[in-house]
Amino acid sequence: MHSGLTRDWFHCWLSHWTASTWLAQAAILCGTVAVAWTRKLADFAYTSPAYTGQYHHPTSIEMARWVWQEKAPVPQLYRILVPYVMGFASNVTGLPFEVTYWLFFMMIVATSGLVFFHYLKTWVSEESALTGVFMLFTYSSFYFSEWEYGLAYLELTIFCVGILAIERHAHPLFFLLLVIGSLNRETAGGLVLLYLCRWIGVLPWSVLLGICGSGTIVWLIIFFGVRTRVGNGPLVHADIIQLSHNTRWILDSLVHLTPFHHYRFIPTILAVPVLAVVLRWKATPVALRRMVWFAPVFIVIILVTARFGEARLTAPLIPLLFPFFLRAVETERLVETR
Numbered sequence: 001m002h003s004g005l006t007r008d009w010f011h012c013w014l015s016h017w018t019a020s021t022w023l024a025q026a027a028i029l030c031g032t033v034a035v036a037w038t039r040k041l042a043d044f045a046y047t048s049p050a051y052t053g054q055y056h057h058p059t060s061i062e063m064a065r066w067v068w069q070e071k072a073p074v075p076q077l078y079r080i081l082v083p084y085v086m087g088f089a090s091n092v093t094g095l096p097f098e099v100t101y102w103l104f105f106m107m108i109v110a111t112s113g114l115v116f117f118h119y120l121k122t123w124v125s126e127e128s129a130l131t132g133v134f135m136l137f138t139y140s141s142f143y144f145s146e147w148e149y150g151l152a153y154l155e156l157t158i159f160c161v162g163i164l165a166i167e168r169h170a171h172p173l174f175f176l177l178l179v180i181g182s183l184n185r186e187t188a189g190g191l192v193l194l195y196l197c198r199w200i201g202v203l204p205w206s207v208l209l210g211i212c213g214s215g216t217i218v219w220l221i222i223f224f225g226v227r228t229r230v231g232n233g234p235l236v237h238a239d240i241i242q243l244s245h246n247t248r249w250i251l252d253s254l255v256h257l258t259p260f261h262h263y264r265f266i267p268t269i270l271a272v273p274v275l276a277v278v279l280r281w282k283a284t285p286v287a288l289r290r291m292v293w294f295a296p297v298f299i300v301i302i303l304v305t306a307r308f309g310e311a312r313l314t315a316p317l318i319p320l321l322f323p324f325f326l327r328a329v330e331t332e333r334l335v336e337t338r
Contacts, residue, residue, distance in 0.1 A: 038141035106149035119160040123323035152312035184223040273321035
């Protein structure tokens with residue numbers, strides 16, 4: 001079992017691949033096809049008359065095209081990176097937008113699966129890492145559902161690499177990820193908070209405030225810059241405060257016990273790795289223990305400013321919570337086999 005973020009991580013990644021590593025990566029690529037298929041089924045389900053009633057509910061492809069054409073509703077209008085790359089590729093190659101959509105969607109999912117696999121290997125065994133990837137694919141296939149054209153998978157990749165960059169003081173990479181992530185989704189600003197959680201009380205305040213302050217400025221420039229340049233929407237979404245909405249729906253989930261009520265299912269899903277955090281706290285590397293404090297702060301921010309029932313918002317938490325859970329399961333399995 002790996003103990004954490006060792007200094008030879010990149011060397012290990014390049015030179016310590018075994019036959020099982022190649023087989024695991026091949027399995028992940030096969031899983032990408034399954035995720036794409038469930039994405040298609042989810043679009044069919046969300047656009048069926050039984051779900052939408054009388055109005056037309058756009059598919060993920062339609063929403064991505066609308067963002068590219070600057071016709072999407074707010075706040076989807078401002079999440080420009082993936083749709084713009086798809087649209088630009090369509091214009092340059094002459095391929096239909098639907099073709100470039102599926103090509104880039106599968107590339108993003110495959111990349112996220114492979115990056116997540118190697119990221120998890122810094123905390124757990126290769127077998128457990130592969131298990132974690134397929135847990136991710138299963139969870140995301142059902143709950144990264146509505147209008148998911150690669151945003152959450154790209155965000156997951158950015159946070160996985162971002163955690164490694166933060167731990168290794170790779171500041172150029174950290175700021176590059178912050179720029180790319182902010183063009184993808186505004187929640188990438190969480191990288192700054194993650195840096196603060198990791199190094200507060202360790203680095204000198206002048207260094208910590210310099211990095212976090214610079215990161216915040218970069219995020220604000222992109223946040224308001226995109227909103228100034230794209231479309232005619234407001235700089236700040238009119239429904240930015242969602243606390244009353246979330247409170248009402250969380251209470252509703254306790255009254256109406258439907259099997260997959262998002263506002264109950266998401267806290268339930270989060271409760272499992274949170275329990276693992278408590279159980280495996282002392283046996284987990286310090287880096288992960290410090291950075292996991294980002295999770296409760298991020299959840300509070302979601303409760304106040306976003307729709308808590310949108311499962312894609314959990315993407316930044318997955319790289320922090322999954323290692324705790326997998327380490328707990330791995331330890332229990334080792335105990336049982338003795």
